[in-house]
Amino acid sequence: xxxxxxxxxxxxxxxxxxxxxxxxxxxxxxxxxxxxxxxxxxxxxxxxxxxxxxxxxxxxxxxxxxxxxxxxxxxxxxxxxxxxxxxxxxxxxxxxxxxxxxxxxxxxxxxxxxxxxxxxxxxxxxxxxxxxxxxxxxxxxxxxxxxxxxxxxxxxxxxxxxxxxxxxxxxxxxxxxxxxxxxxxxxxxxxxxxxxxxxxxxxxxxxxxxxxxxxxxxxxxxxxxxxxxxxxxxxxxxxxxxxxxxxxxxxxxxxxxxxxxxxxxxxxxxxxxxxxxxxxxxxxxxxxxxxxxxxxxxxxxxxxxxxxxxxxxxxxxxxxxxxxxxxxxxxxxxxxxxxxxxxxxxxxxxxxxxxxxxxxxxxxxxxxxxxxxxxxxxxxxxxxxxxxxxxxxxxxxxxxxxxxxxxxxxxxxxxxxxxxxxxxxxxxxxxxxxxxxxxxxxxxxxxxxxxxxxxxxxxxxxxxxxxxxxxxxxxxxxxxxxxxxxxxxxx
Amino acid sequence: xxxxxxxxxxxxxxxxxxxxxxxxxxxxxxxxxxxxxxxxxxxxxxxxxxxxxxxxxxxxxxxxxxxxxxxxxxxxxxxxxxxxxxxxxxxxxxxxxxxxxxxxxxxxxxxxxxxxxxxxxxxxxxxxxxxxxxxxxxxxxxxxxxxxxxxxxxxxxxxxxxxxxxxxxxxxxxxxxxxxxxxxxxxxxxxxxxxxxxxxxxxxxxxxxxxxxxxxxxxxxxxxxxxxxxxxxxxxxxxxxxxxxxxxxxxxxxxxxxxxxxxxxxxxxxxxxxxxxxxxxxxxxxxxxxxxxxxxxxxxxxxxxxxxxxxxxxxxxxxxxxxxxxxxxxxxxxxxxxxxxxxxxxxxxxxxxxxxxxxxxxxxxxxxxxxxxxxxxxxxxxxxxxxxxxxxxxxxxxxxxxxxxxxxxxxxxxxxxxxxxxxxxxxxxxxxxxxxxxxxxxxxxxxxxxxxxxxxxxxxxxxxxxxxxxxxxxxxxxxxxxxxxxxxxxx
Ligand SMILES: [Zn+2]
Ligand SMILES: [Zn+2]
Numbered sequence: 016x017x018x019x020x021x022x023x024x025x026x027x028x029x030x031x032x033x034x035x036x037x038x039x040x041x042x043x044x045x046x047x048x049x050x051x052x053x054x055x056x057x058x059x060x061x062x063x064x065x066x067x068x069x070x071x072x073x074x075x076x077x078x079x080x081x082x083x084x085x086x087x088x089x090x091x092x093x094x095x096x097x098x099x100x101x102x103x104x105x106x107x108x109x110x111x112x113x114x115x116x117x118x119x120x121x122x123x124x125x126x127x128x129x130x131x132x133x134x135x136x137x138x139x140x141x142x143x144x145x146x147x148x149x150x151x152x153x154x155x156x157x158x159x160x161x162x163x164x165x166x167x168x169x170x171x172x173x174x175x176x177x178x179x180x181x182x183x184x185x186x187x188x189x190x191x192x193x194x195x196x197x198x199x200x201x202x203x204x205x206x207x208x209x210x211x212x213x214x215x216x217x218x219x220x221x222x223x224x225x226x227x228x229x230x231x232x233x234x235x236x237x238x239x240x241x242x243x244x245x246x247x248x249x250x251x252x253x254x255x256x257x258x259x260x261x262x263x264x265x266x267x268x269x270x271x272x273x274x275x276x277x278x279x280x281x282x283x284x285x286x287x288x289x290x291x292x293x294x295x296x297x298x299x300x301x302x303x304x305x306x307x308x309x310x311x312x313x314x315x316x317x318x319x320x321x322x323x324x325x326x327x328x329x330x331x332x333x334x335x336x337x338x339x340x341x342x343x344x345x346x347x348x349x350x351x352x353x354x355x356x357x358x359x360x361x362x363x364x365x366x367x368x369x370x371x372x373x374x375x376x377x378x379x380x381x382x383x384x385x386x387x388x389x390x391x392x393x394x395x396x397x398x399x400x401x402x403x404x405x406x407x408x409x410x411x412x413x414x415x416x417x418x419x420x421x422x423x424x425x426x427x428x429x430x431x432x433x434x435x436x437x438x439x440x441x442x443x444x445x446x447x448x449x450x451x452x453x454x455x456x457x458x459x460x461x462x463x464x465x466x467x468x469x470x471x472x473x474x475x476x477x478x479x480x481x482x483x484x485x486x487x488x489x490x491x492x493x494x495x496x497x498x499x500x501x502x503x504x505x506x
Numbered sequence: 507x508x509x510x511x512x513x514x515x516x517x518x519x520x521x522x523x524x525x526x527x528x529x530x531x532x533x534x535x536x537x538x539x540x541x542x543x544x545x546x547x548x549x550x551x552x553x554x555x556x557x558x559x560x561x562x563x564x565x566x567x568x569x570x571x572x573x574x575x576x577x578x579x580x581x582x583x584x585x586x587x588x589x590x591x592x593x594x595x596x597x598x599x600x601x602x603x604x605x606x607x608x609x610x611x612x613x614x615x616x617x618x619x620x621x622x623x624x625x626x627x628x629x630x631x632x633x634x635x636x637x638x639x640x641x642x643x644x645x646x647x648x649x650x651x652x653x654x655x656x657x658x659x660x661x662x663x664x665x666x667x668x669x670x671x672x673x674x675x676x677x678x679x680x681x682x683x684x685x686x687x688x689x690x691x692x693x694x695x696x697x698x699x700x701x702x703x704x705x706x707x708x709x710x711x712x713x714x715x716x717x718x719x720x721x722x723x724x725x726x727x728x729x730x731x732x733x734x735x736x737x738x739x740x741x742x743x744x745x746x747x748x749x750x751x752x753x754x755x756x757x758x759x760x761x762x763x764x765x766x767x768x769x770x771x772x773x774x775x776x777x778x779x780x781x782x783x784x785x786x787x788x789x790x791x792x793x794x795x796x797x798x799x800x801x802x803x804x805x806x807x808x809x810x811x812x813x814x815x816x817x818x819x820x821x822x823x824x825x826x827x828x829x830x831x832x833x834x835x836x837x838x839x840x841x842x843x844x845x846x847x848x849x850x851x852x853x854x855x856x857x858x859x860x861x862x863x864x865x866x867x868x869x870x871x872x873x874x875x876x877x878x879x880x881x882x883x884x885x886x887x888x889x890x891x892x893x894x895x896x897x898x899x900x901x902x903x904x905x906x907x908x909x910x911x912x913x914x915x916x917x918x919x920x921x922x923x924x925x926x927x928x929x930x931x932x933x934x935x936x937x938x939x940x941x942x943x944x945x946x947x948x949x950x951x952x953x954x955x956x957x958x959x960x961x962x963x964x965x966x967x968x969x970x971x972x973x974x975x976x977x978x979x980x981x982x983x984x985x986x987x988x989x990x991x992x993x994x995x996x997x
Contacts, residue, residue: 049573082540101603108599110661112592170601
């Protein structure tokens with residue numbers, strides 16, 4: 016496993032990069048900006064996917080699959096959309112390789128040039144709305160509630176595992192509605208679904224809000240978001256849901272006959288979360304010893320480590336452990352009995368700590384004699400000895416308690432890091448020394464927003480949906496403001 | 507729903523193309539050769555995925571995710587591999603678009619040319635073995651049993667929905683082993699897993715075998731396959747599993763220290779099935795009225811259609827049906843109660859027939875009075891009236907019986923279409939007039955295989971693993987042969 020993790024205090028960013036690799040979550044590949052998601056990391060993503068997919072289906076959505084490639088002309092049809100994505104896209108120009116005539120190796124065949132270049136999807140609004148034109152004729156075809164699980168590519172110059180990679184995995188919902196009101200309700204609903212997932216499953220507290228015009232998705236009328244706060248005081252956008260108005264319906268000429276037989280343009284939403292959530296999960300809970308995982312998303316919820324000398328002792332322990340493993344599995348608890356004889360118990364303890372397994376059981380000779388287990392919880396490191404006949408109940412309690420406890424801890428940290436500030440001086444001072452969210456009055460203009468961003472690197476993370484009306488004046492321009500917005504430096 | 511399906515007798519190929527579109531499974535997109543998988547089609551694929559994923563995990567595999575892009579130099583490292591894939595690949599050459607200076611629109615930015623072109627993966631052996639070099643040092647790291655669910659691209663010139671598309675969805679397993687024997691056992695195991703899935707879940711009988719050298723995967727030492735027979739007498743390769751020897755380990759320099767501390771090259775397998783299975787499923791069971799789906803993969807297993815006049819009658823029926831729906835769902839049976847008032851029962855009957863829903867219940871006024879349901883099964887069109895108190899048991903019976911029956915029917919068809927032939931004349935005659943698999947002696951040379959292919963379009967589908975030893979002579983060259991192989995025209 017190599018040497019210890021860098022401490023968070025020392026270098027938070029280095030700690031994160033090391034942890035992702037050492038805990039076997041992901042690593043860089045030989046392809047610039049593209050990561051390999053390793054089996055342990057992918058197992059967490061699979062658990063996220065399964066739960067999100069369930070929530071999408073419960074809210075009436077179906078999955079489908081659309082092409083990876085988008086013809087250049089499609090991308091260009093919605094003006095602000097192409098503006099937002101053209102600068103960072105992978106372009107397919109040829110469809111064949113061949114042997115170079117001079118014997119120098121394999122080259123792109125110049126005779127196999129595409130008439131129209133294809134863009135590897137950075138997001139699928141354009142190809143999907145081109146399809147929806149064929150699917151939607153009448154109000155009876157609406158609402159159309161579709162989700163896609165897919166890979167997308169955005170050619171980022173500076174990449175970090177999970178947080179910003181050229182290729183990433185995500186889901187993108189794309190819905191079509193007969194009315195503006197219904198589309199807005201859908202966009203809001205999905206923000207709430209994302210928030211519920213973040214809070215209940217990831218244990219990550221989030222603030223729901225809307226983005227300012229300059230932070231909106233390219234092509235959206237309104238962008239709803241959930242914003243989380245990392246341990247280092249930086250914010251992370253964990254999910255977005257967009258009300259797209261009729262922009263894509265107009266660009267792709269998607270109309271429906273309403274009940275009166277009149278043709279109208281369709282109203283749209285899109286919404287997505289990605290493997291970026293892995294970054295949020297890691298940075299919210301983990302510590303200097305490694306990952307801390309919420310039990311609901313942990314691939315291994317319980318690990319059992321035998322402590323023994325010689326095969327006879329191991330056999331006796333294995334016999335004692337077998338019915339416990341079986342009972343836990345029958346309750347849907349994922350458990351691993353690590354009887355590898357190639358590694359010592361101490362090594363195993365460190366490994367499972369690093370990998371964030373919520374509950375660890377150890378059983379040695381004294382436990383065998385006394386009919387007990389040593390039980391350790393990952394979040395607080397508390398250990399206790401528990402009688403075998405109470406062990407299943409103890410484990411069930413711990414899995415629930417750890418889930419609650421890490422959420423509570425993250426929430427406390429978040430609450431301690433929302434600071435109301437009333438002057439630009441105070442703003443800069445708090446931003447510099449404490450970090451976190453800064454709740455401040457802003458005059459609503461992109462000019463002021465841009466100035467603050469240039470001068471401090473803080474952006475408006477969101478206008479919270481539950482922001483109270485409060486008369487004030489913009490900390491920079493002094494102009495009137497009716498509510499506070501949340502600023503932060505962000506990932 | 508438009509007009510009726512073309513009949514299979516008239517034009518099998520046209521029947522297939524129409525059925526895929528009319529049953530809402532998939533359609534062509536605006537991107538050449540790429541399909542859109544519609545929600546109903548995707549729901550079947552999801553059921554396939556879930557079952558396969560379970561079987562992979564039960565055999566010890568974990569999922570991971572590797573980059574979409576493969577640097578050109580990686581693809582070139584294994585000589586026969588690049589030979590097999592270079593002619594049909596999508597090549598990314600640039601990473602940015604920009605506004606043309608002459609105002610003519612969006613163009614590829616010539617300044618954003620990649621130093622090395624990236625290939626959109628046609629399969630992932632090369633990028634994965636480049637990664638495995640970092641993951642494998644010692645015998646303790648083996649076996650490495652990894653699967654990936656992903657999209658891949660092969661630039662096919664002639665495409666057909668599900669059967670041959672430029673982009674398709676698949677899974678690809680990539681395993682690494684310490685010994686040749688273990689790798690061969692893995693490749694064989696996965697062929698058996700695929701066969702079990704095809705037979706037990708898809709209801710598609712398959713023949714297990716190995717490919718001849720000329721039909722092998724590019725880079726494989728041995729290719730195992732499962733071959734199915736479609737209703738029109740053409741074969742379809744439904745899954746392949748490759749023993750790759752040390753070819754990729756050598757190309758990417760992947761070695762491990764064995765127990766004695768000596769460095770050895772790793773042994774490899776890869777294996778995959780794709781959305782092509784959807785084509786096999788459709789063409790094996792469906793009829794002139796539409797899809798016939800095996801209950802184990804049907805998104806809707808039971809549909810209930812109310813027959814009524816006026817809202818009062820509908821309300822009464824809905825009240826009767828509600829507890830049945832609940833009971834069926836509690837048993838894990840997926841059921842749809844179609845109370846849409848925008849469509850007549852006759853329309854609904856046709857729609858669910860077209861979509862292959864295995865069991866249809868209808869309930870009208872007479873049924874309300876008598877306490878009965880009319881039950882129809884999709885495979886045989888048999889209808890009967892069943893008392894409400896026996897309906898759940900009847901449905902459970904039917905779902906099992908339909909699963910068995912469609913497999914039996916397909917197996918009988920397959921058995922009736924394996925013909926032993928003993929001369930090249932007979933071969934051509936049977937191929938022309940009856941089709942199906944032709945079991946014949948072949949001298950084992952690629953020259954004879956190639957001649958038969960050129961003259962008749964039939965290929966050797968496989969050398970069946972259970973082929974009996976039988977002395978004979980090649981039907982073409984007269985040279986000695988020790989067993990029969992299976993020929994067919996194929997998709
Ligand atoms: Zn803090
Ligand atoms: Zn036939």
